[in-house]
Amino acid sequence: MAQNRPIRVLVAKPGLDGHDRGAKVIARALRDAGMEVIYTGIRQTPEMIVEAAIQEDVDAILLSILSGAHMALFPRIIELCKENDIDDVLIAAGGILPDEDIPAIKALGIRGCFGPGTSTDEIIAFVRENVQADRLSAEV
Amino acid sequence: MQNIVERLLSGDRRALARMVTLIENEAPAARRYLAELHQHTGRAHIIGVTGAPGAGKSTLVTRLVRELRKRERKVGVVAVDPSSPFSGGALLGDRIRMMELAGDPQIFIRSMASRGSLGGLSASTRDAVRAMDAAGYDPIIIETVGTGQAEVEVMRAAQTVLVVCAPGMGDEVQAIKAGILEIADIFVVSKADRPGSDQTVAELAMMLSLDPARRQHDKTLPYWKIPVLRTSALKDEGLVELADAIQQHRAYLDASGQLARRAHRQVRSEIETLIFHTVASALQESVSAEEWQHLVEEVTARERDPYSVASELATRLGLSHT
Numbered sequence: 001m002a003q004n005r006p007i008r009v010l011v012a013k014p015g016l017d018g019h020d021r022g023a024k025v026i027a028r029a030l031r032d033a034g035m036e037v038i039y040t041g042i043r044q045t046p047e048m049i050v051e052a053a054i055q056e057d058v059d060a061i062l063l064s065i066l067s068g069a070h071m072a073l074f075p076r077i078i079e080l081c082k083e084n085d086i087d088d089v090l091i092a093a094g095g096i097l098p099d100e101d102i103p104a105i106k107a108l109g110i111r112g113c114f115g116p117g118t119s120t121d122e123i124i125a126f127v128r129e130n131v132q133a134d135r136l137s138a139e140v
Numbered sequence: 141m142q143n144i145v146e147r148l149l150s151g152d153r154r155a156l157a158r159m160v161t162l163i164e165n166e167a168p169a170a171r172r173y174l175a176e177l178h179q180h181t182g183r184a185h186i187i188g189v190t191g192a193p194g195a196g197k198s199t200l201v202t203r204l205v206r207e208l209r210k211r212e213r214k215v216g217v218v219a220v221d222p223s224s225p226f227s228g229g230a231l232l233g234d235r236i237r238m239m240e241l242a243g244d245p246q247i248f249i250r251s252m253a254s255r256g257s258l259g260g261l262s263a264s265t266r267d268a269v270r271a272m273d274a275a276g277y278d279p280i281i282i283e284t285v286g287t288g289q290a291e292v293e294v295m296r297a298a299q300t301v302l303v304v305c306a307p308g309m310g311d312e313v314q315a316i317k318a319g320i321l322e323i324a325d326i327f328v329v330s331k332a333d334r335p336g337s338d339q340t341v342a343e344l345a346m347m348l349s350l351d352p353a354r355r356q357h358d359k360t361l362p363y364w365k366i367p368v369l370r371t372s373a374l375k376d377e378g379l380v381e382l383a384d385a386i387q388q389h390r391a392y393l394d395a396s397g398q399l400a401r402r403a404h405r406q407v408r409s410e411i412e413t414l415i416f417h418t419v420a421s422a423l424q425e426s427v428s429a430e431e432w433q434h435l436v437e438e439v440t441a442r443e444r445d446p447y448s449v450a451s452e453l454a455t456r457l458g459l460s461h462t
Contacts, residue, residue: 005165006228006253031229036253041236048242052235055249057157084154
């Protein structure tokens with residue numbers, strides 16, 4: 001049972017932009033791929049996102065952002081994860097992420113960056129491949 | 141590093157979160173941990189919140205938690221949403237409405253997918269509640285999936301059950317009379333700022349006045365008169381009264397001996413469930429997929445009957461029963 005358990009994913013929208021169609025499309029696609037998706041709604045602070053990730057004990061955090069504030073918000077999210085010893089959770093981002101920012105985003109430890117036009121299959125495959133296997137196999 | 145049980149008992153939120161994951165995934169260690177936690181449980185008041193989809197359960201829970209926080213309680217919430225019967229996946233959206241509770245370390249919210257259970261909860265909801273209880277959360281609120289008529293599992297998990305009805309579902313009140321309405325300890329008419337709430341309150345009150353148990357009741361024992369309360373999240377009304385009623389219900393349960401009776405019933409059903417579970421996994425192990433295929437074909441072709449097949453398999457598991 002434990003080996004086949006569903007992957008749990010937090011889909012979160014940090015910052016102030018109010019457009020969450022993309023986040024909802026991703027959430028729906030991951031659900032249809034058999035994952036349990038916790039969606040937090042729009043306008044989340046880094047603190048809210050990390051707290052939700054802790055309480056829900058998710059395997060992955062997917063951040064959706066369109067506002068351009070990613071270089072202000074992502075480092076804070078990563079910092080809070082470190083403060084809380086979250087070191088086994090896959091973190092990826094999607095939305096409007098300019099090419100020149102991507103090396104800096106990846107340097108933070110955010111493993112995937114997905115822009116407009118990415119297929120949902122690609123994101124599903126990315127999550128499946130990168131969620132840490134030891135989290136999913138027989139636990140403790 | 142301390143073990144997860146000690147960390148949970150000392151209030152470590154990550155340990156609690158991980159414990160719920162282990163419980164949910166039926167990890168081999170989970171039963172052992174739960175056995176260790178058992179002696180630290182039984183303190184929390186467990187409140188179930190149920191009602192039709194869209195009745196306003198998540199919003200009500202959010203406002204109720206806020207009221208309980210004003211009363212200095214450390215509140216746990218388990219919110220159950222349905223799993224897709226096709227993909228097994230789930231979209232757990234209860235946190236969206238609970239956003240205003242974020243950032244308070246005295247609140248712990250966990251979303252759970254129903255994972256195929258049909259009673260309005262998931263199979264591991266009760267154990268997740270137990271873990272929160274051991275971690276010192278009191279009360280703990282269980283929000284069920286949106287329910288219809290028969291998802292009454294919450295009565296086996298909670299001590300006080302709130303049934304939430306939105307106005308404008310007049311006929312529905314009639315329709316669900318026999319199922320879910322029977323398990324209410326408190327009725328909540330939500331969205332009371334909307335037209336039709338008076339009628340919903342009146343219909344529920346009418347239904348309750350017909351309850352025969354109420355007329356036959358032994359007047360010397362404490363009696364719980366099921367209240368019909370109205371709340372409006374929009375106007376922020378009715379939450380103080382609701383939190384009061386919940387506390388009064390708990391006091392009634394204590395005074396009347398009902399709490400012990402409910403606990404007795406719940407523990408028994410829980411042990412039975414554990415045994416069913418054990419038998420189910422033993423069966424899984426002792427019958428191969430091919431054998432299943434073969435047996436099913438025999439029964440379908442009317443060469444054998446299902447009763448003798450069941451009896452044969454039961455004997456193999458050491459359960460001899462005619």
